[in-house]
Amino acid sequence: MDLYDIHTHDAVTPSADDDGVPWQRLHYILNVYPLGFEYAKDSELCTWFSCGVHPWYSEDAEPQLKFLQEIANDPRIIAIGETGLDRLKGPGLQIQEAVFLKQIELSEKLHKPLIIHCVKAWDELLHIKKTVKPYQPWIIHGYRGKPELTRQLLSHGFFFSVGDKFNPDSVNEIPIDRLFCETDVSDTPLVDVYSKIADCLGIPLEILARHIQENVINIFKLPAINMPSKEAMPVGE
Template structure:
């Protein structure tokens, strides 16, 4: 069985073709999913997906901050997030997707403020963080320093080097391994993932994004997790069955509530 620890099943690609994708998930033995939110516009959509097989998280993604800033609703939306998470604490198994992104034209100070609010919320509920980090691993580390605990969260869609990965793992974070490792150009990331402790790795697609090499002209989907795993097995020293079993356990633990 497989667990896709980061997929946006509330996006139109999946809701518009639900029966077809559900059949693909069954055929490829994709048994569990984690669905993060990106902001107020899809909190309820994500909550509606919560089930025994679909773990969900609520948060505010740095790339979706601008409309909240433009509407001068950011403070109210953060308060709404806190209230919604507390009201649905039995279903909300993580906080996120949240984090920092150097590419977006929003002051890093604003991004940090929103991220730290969500760190505090995750700490209050003892929930893991689902972290988006683009060229901001140093600020992620600084924000989480001193907050180490079991099951702190995961840096999803990791594409850095070994030193960056180890720094994050040493905080107590897991590393989300996705389609990046299928690309021959991602050698530094492949080398990093090859050396990490096995108990720090989970698999994800970030579907419908983060395309897979050789299938970049089609939407990504959880049913492609076995392809990512096959690439992972070529760079790890463990027997594939050992690798698959431990990754399943890591994923279950991450969202154990």
């Protein structure tokens, strides 16, 4: 069984034992800052990346944005971000928005999905999406919002990536073809994230895994055989 982690900051995502999973391969997209890509790109541990300027670090971000524009066409970078808006941390929203808009432009130019970090700035995010009218998928990572917000975001075409902490009522609102899984900075094994979400949805883990795999292939435009993977390992070894 193949499990996909679309947003992690750890290049060594561990395999995990689970009695309900007879066999698993872990695939992941490593999130890096633009300069971080230079350090990570030749690692044998990771083949695919998302790359962007986080809203926390939007101030004086021109050098990083310039470098991002230079490297973002690299085929190993399969998504732009994480980028977005955070009302609780980082410089003022006006500064964050300027950096966000430049990365939206890059996402559209290169036809690569956008990975979004948003904290308490949903009105601003929706306003930007309505104004820009992007063609590329926008994926909100680490999503924990309430059902009312979820329905609103769904009506505007957002996708959602869910980690080990989530709102069960909201997860049940998300169509399975709009759903992804992630570990972000958590130590929770990816298989446990999948198990929690599968239990929440009332479906077998294997069915969830199959849908997530289809979503990854469709949205990131990758054949499954080309995704980075850890060695297949029988559970319990």
